[in-house]
Amino acid sequence: MPSRLPPxxxxxxxxxxxxxxxxxxxxILAAERERIFRRTWQPIAHAADVATPGSYVTGEIDGAPVVVTRDAGGVLRGFHNVCRHxxxxVALGKGARKSLTCKYHGWTYALDGxxxxxxxxxxxxxxxxxxxxxxxxxxxAWGPLVFANLDADAEPLEGVLGAIPDETAGARLGDMxxxxxxxxxxxxxxxTYVDNFLxxxxxxxxxxxxxxxxxxxxxRVETHRLxxxxIAPIRRAPKEQAGARQYAPPGEGKLEALYYWVFPNWMLNVYPDNMSLNVVxxxxVGRTLTVFEWFRHDGATADEIERTIRFSDGIQLEDIEICEAVQRGLASGSYEAGRFSALRENGVHHFQALVHAYLTAGTTAGAR
Ligand code: FES
Ligand SMILES: [Fe+2]
Structure with missing residues (x-):
């Protein structure tokens, strides 16, 4: 249990x-579910599915079913998708209707609950x-996503996201x-997967x-509170390579890919023409689902989308191979703990400090 973790x-x-x-x-995984996954903001659905009054969408956090509605007054509301009977x-999938009717015996709830x-x-x-x-x-809702949090006392998402909305304003994520x-x-x-990402x-x-x-x-990696x-500057391609590289157009000027990770388990990869969300x-304890979703502005051709996904898929397969090998190493009985590169692994250290703080204190106190 957490008490078995050294300082x-x-x-x-x-x-x-x-x-x-x-x-x-x-x-430890059981403690993480309780103290981390049920106390943090989780992306559970897409904002487009609850854009208009009378719409709803379902999702879940750590297996707990959740439904999000846009009520008649336009207010976004979240509920446990659990009938009080x-x-x-009370809802399946997504859709639009005036009320939610339980699938079991038919009790009906207004969209305000x-x-x-x-x-x-x-x-x-x-x-x-x-x-x-x-x-x-x-x-x-933020950008193209809907978030929910099972902890009534958790800090608002806005505070967690810090400068991310401002820094990505130019990419117009909400329109993707x-x-x-x-x-x-x-x-x-x-x-293991998050460490590798960081x-x-x-x-x-x-x-x-x-x-x-x-x-x-x-x-470089910049750590913030949560x-x-x-920051990964994209190399400009020499003119003769134009079109051969995924992201680098020829020319001058700054062009950066932004890889955000938000505690504890989701990432936004913002490129000049698209973004992807990874949820971990x-x-x-030794099994993880990663969900990748790609978002783009209108106007992308099927070819462009295909190319973006193929490139990302190749990287993911390389990461999967190394993460699975590392997991076998961690479970081998030969390894207790390691040291960090002070130059390259500040992001991993930051993540692990947060995990440790949540597990041992249930708060972010002491974490940077
Ligand atoms: S459980 Fe919902 S109506 Fe019975
Ligand atoms: Fe990687």
């Missing part, structure tokens, strides 16, 4: 990584409908549309193709 050194230059048991112990689902009809209740006593509305869940989704199941702990240290060795596109020497940003979901 975590805040000084990167002196710190050791989280111990191997943090990646292999089912009790006997816990059936109020219980409005209860068929065939008979001569039930001491039952006040107004006390049996759907249980609220915090929800909000979902164009593709791909799921990958990986034989590693969710943190450093560019492995770029030259694991991703030689991507390395050609990015200026490795200028690659997120970090990897634990399926078991």
């Amino acid at each position: 975590f050194e805040p000084d990167l230059a002196r710190a050791s990584t989280l111990p191997a048991l943090a990646y292999t112990d089912a009790a 006997r816990a059936g689902p 109020a219980l409005v009809t209860t068929p065939e209740l008979g001569d039930v006593r001491d039952f006040d409908r107004s006390c049996h509305g759907l249980s609220p869940v915090r929800a909000c 549309k979902l164009v593709a989704r791909k799921d990958y199941e990986i034989a590693c702990n969710w943190k 450093e560019g240290y492995h770029l030259p060795t694991v991703h030689p193709g991507l390395s050609k596109e990015l200026d490795y020497d200028a690659y 997120y970090s940003a990897q 979901l634990p399926l078991g």
Whole structure:
């Protein structure tokens, strides 16, 4: 359990990584679900699906079903997708309707959560409908996404995102549309995957193709309270290579890819012409689902979309291979903990400090 975790050194230059048991112990994953995944903002749906009054969309956080509605007044609302009668689902998928009707026995709720009809209740006593509305869940929309948080006391998403909305304002993320989704199941702990995402240290060795596109020497990671940003300048292509490289048009001037990671488990990769969202979901202590979604502005051709996905897919397969190998190493019994590169792994250290702080204190106190 968390008490089995040794203290975590805040000084990167002196710190050791989280111990191997943090990646292999089912009790630690159970604590992470409770203390991390159920207390943080999770992207669960797409804003386009609840753009108009009368629409709803379902999703889940750590297996807990959630429904988000846009009520008649245009207010976005989140609820547990759990009927107050006997816990059936009040909504499936997504759609538009005036009310939500439970799939089990047909109790009906208004889009503001109020219980409005209860068929065939008979001569039930001491039952006040107004006390049996759907249980609220915090929800909000940002960019093309809808987020929810099971913790009523959690800091608003706005505070968590810090400068990200301003820094990405130019990309008009809110106008981007979902164009593709791909799921990958990986034989590693969710943190093995996140650790790997948070450093560019492995770029030259694991991703030689991507390395050609990015200026490795200028690659840097900036950590903020609850997120970090990897800044990867894109190399300009010589004129003769125009069209042969994925992102680099010939010419002068600054062009950057922005890789944001937001605690604990989702990333936004913002490129000049598209963005992708990666969500990292634990399926078991050594099993992780990563969901990739690509968003683009209108006007992208099928060819462009295909090219973007193919490039990203190649990188993901390289990451999966190394993450699965690392997981086997972590579980080998030979490895206790390691040291960080003080030059290249500040983002990994920052993430691990947050995980440690949430697990041991249940708050961000002490984490940077
Ligand atoms: S569980 Fe919803 S109406 Fe029975
Ligand atoms: Fe990678």
